[in-house]
Amino acid sequence: MARSNGVSDEALLSQPSDHEPATLNRAPSSYNPLSNFALPKGENRHYQQQFADMYFARLAQLKPAVETIAAESFEGFEIAGETARRVERVLDVRQGELCWVVGTIYMELPLKPNILDDIGKEHWIAAPPPRVKFLTPGGGDQTMLEDESGRLRLVGAALEDFVLVTGAIISVLGTENSDGDFEVLDVRVPDLPRQPQRWEREDGEAAVKKEAVAKREKAGKVALVSGLGITGDEGDTLNLELLMEYLLGEAATEQDQQETATVSRLIIAGNSVNAAPVPSREELASKKSSKKYGYDSSAYNPAPTNRLDAWLAGLLPSIPVTLLPGSADPTSIALPQPPVHQAMFPHARAYMELPTSGLVGSFDSATNPYEFDLDGWRFVGTGGQTVDDVFRYVPGDDRLEMMEAMLRWRLWAPTAPDTLWCYPFQDGDAFVMKECPHVWFVGNQPKFETMLVEGPLGQKVRVISVPEFHETGEVVVLDLETLEPELVKVGIFEG
Template sequence: MTSLDDIPGNMLRKPSGNTGDELERASSNYKPLHTFRLDKDKPYQQQFADMYFLRLTKIKPAVEQLASAAWDDTLIGNEPVQKAERVLDIRQGELCWVSGTVYMDMPLKPNILEDVSKDRWLSAPISNKKYYSDDGSDAVTLEDESGRIRLVGDILNSVLLVTGCIIAVMGTENVNGELEVIDLKFPDLAPQPERWALSKPPTNVKTSTSSLKKKNKSTKDEDTKMTDEDEPEIRSGRKIAIVSGLGFSGTDASHAIELNLLLEFLLGETLDHSAQQELSQISRLIIAGNSISLEERRPGADEEPTEKKAHKKYGYDSSAYNPLPSQLLDEFLSALLPSLPVTLLPGAQDPANASFPQQPIHPAMFPHSRPYTAPPAAAGVDAEPGWFDTVTNPWEGEVEGWRVLGTGGQNVDDIFKYVDSDDRLGMMEAMCRWRCCAPTAPDTLWSYPFQDDDPFVMQKCPHLFFAGCQPEFGTKVIHGPEGQTVRLVAVPSFADTQEIVLVDTETLDVTKVKIAAV
């Protein structure tokens, strides 16, 4: 007779009595940066134009350095290329180059000034699926503090451009007052710090990125999206789990089983001992936005519609608030936190401010998980983070020595509307090469009107850059001119795909895991 212990992978087995079988969760080396934190007394009376001037001032030297090295002393048709200090200094027929901020003039793009001038009040911006139109009505312009000029030329069709990115262009002005672009330059990747630049590495961890770069050079298909057929096996070593779009809802339990399976997977409760040993190496969970679902369950064809509620114009309507989604999220987190530290980014649907950068979800929303947060008195910049760390969106930090930059995905979703492309990884790569993680803010992506600094400018190049709540999983590695290496990860929405991402903390290899009820 076959015993239960003889069945491979069976979890119904008697205890071995050997204390050596007990597993410990791998420790997390974690240092958050408060790059996108807003002071409590931040005013909102100022104008948004200062952000573009700040961005141009900070990125312009880098792009001009590249442009000067490429175009100075260049002759085209025996005519030397001259630098124009300002857009207004461009002269018709003269070959020159100039730097500035891109502005996309698109008829389908929302215009708040037009709404105000026509005395229309909108409680939320109109969300078009695409601002891009292929009828030739879209115009690419370049502006600086002096003025604006329209850009034309075939080269513009081969590059990704959106409002707010800083570029340098070389060409000549035509009779229509447009700049015929021959070539253009981006700032490219910012300087990249060494691993463990901010924190002290463990004694058994290498302090360089040579292993990552060596592997990238020997991998032919590194710059392509990974599929189920070519995703790597889960290897031993510490890992970071990244998930987004959990979508806890109080009215729709369509993926409640998958959420329970995800919890058991992260805790290692439903797997055999060998798999538990692998999962014990997950040292941190990062939740990248949209943990709460705002979609309401609509009555089906065989259901009677509920009674229509009277419109409440003034005051607070308590019947419109559903506390169940946040309670379910709190229970999910409180079950994880005794074993696994969690970093929580807000998303577009979460209870946080709508404008970028979104501030941390208040710990008061999580009565069961709140004891794992840092004490309010120790919430300074240099304070030790709590086991449960509610952070901003975007968020920047150092995890296992790697510089990590992540967002809830709104920046990628907004760029998607500007272009005739579905390549989300290409948009993420473009942001890195523009040195700006939210270029369309504040034009079409709601943002705080910064006056002293633009935190969306990438001062340091990250080793890992992820965006949550994307339609599908994708990853690739990009390289910079000074040896920079960046792993890009598009994290899919768990509510739609039931997928999470595991990142190896030694090689930055990425594995997609699907949680499905069979």
């Protein structure tokens, strides 16, 4: 039998009492989004540019950082009397010379999706199932280092110690062997950039306006959830209802309700609806034959978004919500994903501010990835595609390790544009991390995991992999003072 804590847990199993429960108030929070991942609007959004520019821009942005770190550790490195020398360009590497050089990793994986497959597709009877990993079992994969000048094939046992994916900017130390391959001895990555102090932005703004900073109350908590997976079908949404009741402070006992009142915001990290995937080219082609006039109800099912809208509208009067899209949400699939359009939320949008007002309402339909300050901490979150894609390049399935690697590469989406859809940025890669966040959460992961990543300058990043709610019923609740997560699990006892 369970231990119980006496009176309080039985309090509601009694006759109706006259005890008037106190009105609970939701803990306030300071929420301050950044628009780093907003795409240019309207006319200014172009898709004609070459993706190669992104790689150049990325290399240019990250090269100085890698060089500094590499110089620190490789300068004066000596083997057999030979001192490591810095080489400016990949093609300047001379055979037999100990040197280090900076470049972009490119993974040559035969199983990586290839644009030419699309042509081959027409000759398939059945398409092969999508791959979990791009790695070729038994070898055949090559790792290259490239820059504007050319490519260098990397070899050596040392490589296996590092997580590497296409797009990462690193510096390698080694020599070119007689085969013309580069024997790697060591690798350096850009590592974490500067991390702002807590409240830095708010304090800065206040200082500019010459206002005194008001004393801040103790921060509450934030709830992180992802993969609500609303299908619009009945029969699998009771967990969702329970979650809503919990967040509204209606479920559970007074003690729990008081605790719930400290949760000051709900963040939904992607895949709120479980819509059908984007139709393939064949499907589209076959659809064309039966051209319908106007809206084709067989092509679009409004039930999931209706359901989501109703669910959000039920929460918003009590708790503010930030909604990041994921791969299944009704918005563009190319990163950065634009916010889910407010037309999808006829009820919930009453809690949004007008886009022209410049204010943030209780309901914030956000981009993916998204960066914001919550109670002074810098948060960055994604719907999970970036990590899922890195996962395909890397042996093993330790996702935390991949997330840590991404932080140290200073890249939010290293594999875009190679294997991840993305917007062809022209002036600089928006996925390069400029400031180190305090919290990085990734939605739609197989299970809840968390770790603390530390940087060379004392940066500390709380990394959280948020599980899919639809599968696990789990919600991560993060304390905004200590940045310690806890898990709330909603479920139905099946006996």
